[in-house]
Amino acid sequence: MLMPAPVRKLGLLAHILASVGWLGAVLVSLGLAVVGLSATDGDLVRSAYLVMETLGWTTLVPLSFLSLATGLVQALGTRWGLLRHYWVVVKLVMNLFAMTILLLYMRTLAAVSAAARSANGADAASLRDPSPALHSGAALVLLVVAAALAVYKPPGRTRYGQRRVPT
Amino acid sequence: MPRWVVAFLLTGAILAALLVLALATGHGPGRHLSASPITLTLVDHMPDDR
Numbered sequence: 001m002l003m004p005a006p007v008r009k010l011g012l013l014a015h016i017l018a019s020v021g022w023l024g025a026v027l028v029s030l031g032l033a034v035v036g037l038s039a040t041d042g043d044l045v046r047s048a049y050l051v052m053e054t055l056g057w058t059t060l061v062p063l064s065f066l067s068l069a070t071g072l073v074q075a076l077g078t079r080w081g082l083l084r085h086y087w088v089v090v091k092l093v094m095n096l097f098a099m100t101i102l103l104l105y106m107r108t109l110a111a112v113s114a115a116a117r118s119a120n121g122a123d124a125a126s127l128r129d130p131s132p133a134l135h136s137g138a139a140l141v142l143l144v145v146a147a148a149l150a151v152y153k154p155p156g157r158t159r160y161g162q163r164r165v166p167t
Numbered sequence: 168m169p170r171w172v173v174a175f176l177l178t179g180a181i182l183a184a185l186l187v188l189a190l191a192t193g194h195g196p197g198r199h200l201s202a203s204p205i206t207l208t209l210v211d212h213m214p215d216d217r
Contacts, residue, residue, distance in 0.1 A: 086172045156169035 084161030
């Protein structure tokens with residue numbers, strides 16, 4: 001069922017805010033990961049890894065769910081549909097992939113954070129872990145590509161979309 | 168199927184292959200399901216009972 005225009009706009013606003021918020025949180029996460037890799041002060045490295053886990057549970061995970069939920073509403077409540085256009089399907093797959101990796105990665109972040117919490121006085125080099133920077137960087141690339149798909153909307157209908165009445 | 172979708176599928180397939188390769192060599196997502204090497208590093212720093 002198609003949403004009336006004011007509701008559609010409100011839904012689009014919510015989807016943009018959630019997705020851009022997720023992108024911003026990933027950028028912050030990447031910044032913290034770079035601090036973790038480059039800082040020479042052990043306390044600063046520990047703090048970066050401690051904040052990363054909190055950032056994950058309070059911001060990254062909720063915003064990723066919100067982005068998916070608002071995206072589904074936008075797809076199902078507008079003429080685009082969920083499975084009619086390739087760009088929508090690709091975005092959905094990318095979103096689900098990113099969320100799955102994020103939820104799996106929260107376990108690693110918990111371990112990194114626990115190590116940082118207990119490693120009082122340890123030197124920075126022994127705490128460094130390239131994994132958060134790698135994952136944040138990959139997430140950033142994925143979300144930028146997803147945003148580009150949403151803006152450019154490259155043409156192409158799926159077989160299901162071709163069977164539907166053209167809109 | 169549009170060319171850009173094929174490009175995305177190829178990229179996805181290459182990433183999946185890399186993921187499998189990483190998993191096979193012990194550097195993949197299996198790490199998410201077990202203790203991080205940093206935890207092992209921590210153990211090295213913990214004072215022992217001696």
